[in-house]
Each structure stands twice: as C-alpha cells, then as structure tokens.
Amino acid sequence: MKQKGRRSIYFRTFAAMTAIYLVLMTAFSIFLIRQEVKVKGLELGTLGVQANYRIGEILSEHIDGDEKLVNFPAIRKDFINESFFLGGAETEVAVYSGDFEPIMVPNDYWICSYTEYTEGNRHYTGYAYLNLEDWFDEKAVTELENYYKARPKAQKVGDLTEYSIDLSGFWLDNEMVIPEQIGITPMYASGFDEEGNVNSASGTQREDLTYSTGYSNTEELPYFKHGSILPESFDMAASGTQKALREMVSDPARLEKAAAGIDGFSSIERVKGAVYRYYCVIPYENSVTDTENGDGLYSTAWTVIAREVDILEYCGVTMAFVWGSCLITFLAAALILSSQLYKTYQKEEAIQRLRRETANAMAHDLKTPLSILSGYAQNLMEQINSEKRVRYAEGIQANVERMDKILREMLEMTRMEGDKPKLNLEEISLRLLTFEILNRYGAICEERSIGLEVTGDGIVTGDRLLLLRVIDNFFINALDHTPDKGNIHIIITDRSFELFNSGSHIDETRLDAIWEPYVKGDGSRGATKGTGLGLSIVRSVLELHHFSYRAENRENGVAFLFEYANYVKSKAKHRKARG
Numbered sequence: 001m002k003q004k005g006r007r008s009i010y011f012r013t014f015a016a017m018t019a020i021y022l023v024l025m026t027a028f029s030i031f032l033i034r035q036e037v038k039v040k041g042l043e044l045g046t047l048g049v050q051a052n053y054r055i056g057e058i059l060s061e062h063i064d065g066d067e068k069l070v071n072f073p074a075i076r077k078d079f080i081n082e083s084f085f086l087g088g089a090e091t092e093v094a095v096y097s098g099d100f101e102p103i104m105v106p107n108d109y110w111i112c113s114y115t116e117y118t119e120g121n122r123h124y125t126g127y128a129y130l131n132l133e134d135w136f137d138e139k140a141v142t143e144l145e146n147y148y149k150a151r152p153k154a155q156k157v158g159d160l161t162e163y164s165i166d167l168s169g170f171w172l173d174n175e176m177v178i179p180e181q182i183g184i185t186p187m188y189a190s191g192f193d194e195e196g197n198v199n200s201a202s203g204t205q206r207e208d209l210t211y212s213t214g215y216s217n218t219e220e221l222p223y224f225k226h227g228s229i230l231p232e233s234f235d236m237a238a239s240g241t242q243k244a245l246r247e248m249v250s251d252p253a254r255l256e257k258a259a260a261g262i263d264g265f266s267s268i269e270r271v272k273g274a275v276y277r278y279y280c281v282i283p284y285e286n287s288v289t290d291t292e293n294g295d296g297l298y299s300t301a302w303t304v305i306a307r308e309v310d311i312l313e314y315c316g317v318t319m320a321f322v323w324g325s326c327l328i329t330f331l332a333a334a335l336i337l338s339s340q341l342y343k344t345y346q347k348e349e350a351i352q353r354l355r356r357e358t359a360n361a362m363a364h365d366l367k368t369p370l371s372i373l374s375g376y377a378q379n380l381m382e383q384i385n386s387e388k389r390v391r392y393a394e395g396i397q398a399n400v401e402r403m404d405k406i407l408r409e410m411l412e413m414t415r416m417e418g419d420k421p422k423l424n425l426e427e428i429s430l431r432l433l434t435f436e437i438l439n440r441y442g443a444i445c446e447e448r449s450i451g452l453e454v455t456g457d458g459i460v461t462g463d464r465l466l467l468l469r470v471i472d473n474f475f476i477n478a479l480d481h482t483p484d485k486g487n488i489h490i491i492i493t494d495r496s497f498e499l500f501n502s503g504s505h506i507d508e509t510r511l512d513a514i515w516e517p518y519v520k521g522d523g524s525r526g527a528t529k530g531t532g533l534g535l536s537i538v539r540s541v542l543e544l545h546h547f548s549y550r551a552e553n554r555e556n557g558v559a560f561l562f563e564y565a566n567y568v569k570s571k572a573k574h575r576k577a578r579g
Contacts, residue, residue, distance in 0.1 A: 009338055017331075018330070025322070028322060029323075033311050036311045036315045037268065040307075040311070044307050045266070047091070048282045055082075056285055058078050062075050068300070072097075072103055073174035075103050076104055076174070080127040081127045090242070090308045090309070091305065092242065092305070094250060096252065098300050102252065106249065107246075110129070110130040110229050110230075111127060111128075111130075111230045112128050112129070112170075113125055126172075127230075128172055128175055129175055130167075130179060132144055132145070134176075135178070135213045147165060154189035154198050156189070159189050161201050162201070163186055164185040164187050165182060166182070166227070166228060167181075168180065168181040168210075168226070169226075170223070171223050172221060173221055177227070178221065179213055180212070181211065181212045183209065184205070184210070185209075187201040245307070248277070256296075258279075258281045259297050266278070266280045266281065267279045271308065274311040278308075279304075279305075280304070281302055281304055282303045284300040284301040285300075424465075426461070426462075426464060427461055428461070430460060430467075431456070433468050433471055437468070441475060441476075445488070448484045453487070455490070458495075462545050462564075463541075466545075470541050470542065473534040481558070482501040482503050482557075486503055487501070497561060498559055499560050500557055511550075511551050515538075549562040549563075
C-alpha cells in the first residue's frame, strides 16, 4: 500500500510536469520559429535591395527619355553573366519591364562563353545561352547532359576525370546560341595535387562523340568558330525546390497582382512543417507611381525574388538545446517535487495515524478509570457506611488524577508534535535538575529500597522546563522498570547525560520503536499503566534542542542517554567564563 501511494505520487507529478514541459516547449518553439521567419524575411529584403542595385546599374544603360526600357535583347545579354550572382541555392531572381514583360527569368539553359571581339592583344569575352532542346532530339539532349554532369573520380594518371564540351562553330541570335556542332572530348588525369585532386588533364576530341545540328544560316547571323560551356551551367540545373521558385518568379500574373497592391510587395507562405517560401517584389530605384487609369502602381522595372527556407536549419540547434536542457531541468524538478510531496504525504499519514492512535489510546486508557468511577459512584448512591464512603471517594480522586495525567500527557504530545514551542534558552546545570527530580521521588525509592547515585555535572544551553521534563520522564520510566532493591545510576559528563536502571532488557527489535507515541515496553519489561507518551515527549524535546538520543541494553539493565557535545560547557569552563 505504501509503495502504491509512492508510485501514484511520482506518476502524477511526472505526468503534470511533462504536460507543463510540452506546453511550454511547444509555445517556445512556435515563438522561435515565428521570430526566425520574420528574420529571414528581413534578410531577403536586404538581399533584394543589393540585387536591385546591381540590376539598376544594368537597366540604367537601356532607358530612353520617357523612362521606358528599350532593346530587351541587349538587356538580356547583359544579364546572362549576372545570373550566377543574383540567384543562388534555393533563391531565384527575375526582372520584368514596367508593363510586366519578362526581361530576365531563370532557366535551365547552358551558358556559353566566347571571344566577342579583339582589340590588339586584348580579347573581350561575351556570354550567351544555349537551349539544347531547340536543336537536338531527346536522346541527344540526354546524352549531352550525361556527359556534362559526369564527374568520375580519378585515382591515378590516365584515369577518366571529366568530359570537355566545346562549340565547334555557332551562330548568335541576340542572347541565344545556335550550335553548328558540339564536340565531346574525354579528359584523362595527368597530374594530382597533394590532396589527391586532379590538377591537370588532357584528351583528344573523338569523332564519334560529335553532335551536329545541320542549321543553315539564312538570317545572316554573326558566326563564331569556337565557344565553351561554362562549368557553372551544371549548378543551374533546377531541383524540385528551384523549379517551384522559378515558377513563382516567372509568373507575370502574380507580379501584376502584387504591383496592384492587392497582397503587398512581399508575402510568405508555409510549404510544410517549418519550410517557408518568400516572395518579394522591388520596383526600379525603389520608387513607384500611380498608373494613368489609377488601377495599380507603375515602375520602370520590377525585380522579383523568391526564396525557400527551412527554418529548422537555422534554429534547430537552439531548439534542440533548449528542449534538452529544459527536459533535464523539468525531470530534476519533478524528481525533487515528487520526493518532497511524498515526504509531505508521509507526514500527513503519520499525523493521521497519530490521531487514530490518540483516539484509540484515549478510549483504552480512559475506559478503565471511567469504569471504576462509575462503580464507585453507584456504591455511593447506595448510601453505604461512612468508612466505605471515604475509601470510594479516595478511589474516585485517584482515578480522576490518573485521567487528568493521561489527558495532560496527550495534550503535551499534541503540542510537541504540532507547532514547535519557542525555546527559552539559558545555561543550565544538569546536576541541579537531576537532584530536583530526585527530591520528588526520593521517598518512593526509599520505600522500594532502590539505590540512587549521581556522578558528574554538565552545563548545557537549553530550555530549563523542557529538559526538566526529559529527566523526569527518564526517571519515571526507570522507576517503573526497576525491581525493588535495584539501583538507578545517573552519569553526567560534558558530552552526555545517561540514566541507567537495573532490571530486564528491552527487546532489541523495539529499541527504536519505544520513542514512538503509544509504544510501551514489552512483557519482559513488566506491565505499566502509562500511556506510552513519555519517551515520545522526550524525543520531541531532544530533537527540538538538536540533541541526539538512544537506549541501550547493558549487562544488568538498560541505559537511556542523550548527547549534547556541541551545546555544552564543562563546569570549569563555565566558572572561568564568569570570571
């Protein structure tokens, strides 16, 4: 039953603390994610301002007197090399004219470099797009992409390390490349650095790895003999996330809706879990005007940026640390709280048990004297002779005193176990207290031929009346269990007070229990009419003084003692202190 109560307290406490922990941690996580969502929105705004500044520099060269953009092909060509810097991982950028016509939108085209013109010994590089699907069938496109993406790991000289893809002649249609022939050259490692990476390779173009378009130049487009595919083109390949972002920035309708001020220039949407997508529109030079018909806003150009962010990548470590540390804290708090609640439960159980024992003891101890009183009262009512009347009256008086003693001891015990009385501390001679008790019971000892001996003295700081009660209870207990012609020996030192009485021993299994309320000595110690509260009161007084106590079986009897080494002065020191 006791273990069941303990398990119940621990289970309920841990369940309550776990519920509180989950509620608080969930609220904290939601708050942290929301704050991080706002921070990432601000970061995207900062990126947008930086990108818009660079875009503005390019657009400023293609604006006419009416603040309109002109020559879109030239603008697109200027933007080709900027696409690496304006976009990035999980970010896409698009540029539109004031009338929402796409100027630069993200795509999966290969980026080609070539020598646009030469001045003396100086070569000027140009850039253009190549869309394989415009010139090759699906099989050829797949093969070319596989060659381009292949990155075999070379282990030694002569191992294949990559495929070089070159344009062997092409025409340029504004920003778009029309290939004449694409050649594939397998490259073999010829040197390695200290870390084992290939730092040089060579190879020869293979005739069987050549792809031709058969294009006929009927539009007199400029022709170039050689071009290269930039390695960065591979990084531009769109993942599922990139494709979704490209769809967002490539949607003129969405831009037009934002420019009309319906949803604002920026928006945030949650994709799943803690993954969010941001959409931000920035007007050219951060300025807008009302349209002529008043149904929206106008700017010379619009920059659109979209980004996807997994918030947990940025605050996941913080959340894990807080969840983990708080879990440890809550578990520790739950353990401490459970332990304290269980102690409180035990105290409450002890109080309830004490109340039951008090009621039972009172009923038991008062039953006998009440029965005797009832008998004496009935006899008196029968008008018996005067001699018996005196005897009955004396019996009534004795039993009333016995009942009074029982009630006083119970009240004293209740007071000691309840609100702790305030100690009136003073320096006390235990020897003088002992002789005060002996004067009370000296006649009884002489009548029973019990020998008394007191040795030593000790000066202790304590409450005189309470310590007098301790010695009194010790002595009464000794008188009850000392046979006629036995002896009582009291030994006082500067460390302890000991009262020994000859007689039978206490059962070793009960040496600790005798200090509890209503526990009396067993049959081997003799019958007693006491309530079993005397030693319990002694225990309470000594614990109130922080004195240790115990009972010991000795060779010819039993000794009760308490120790006060940290609170006592020897008599010599006491006198010296007084000067």
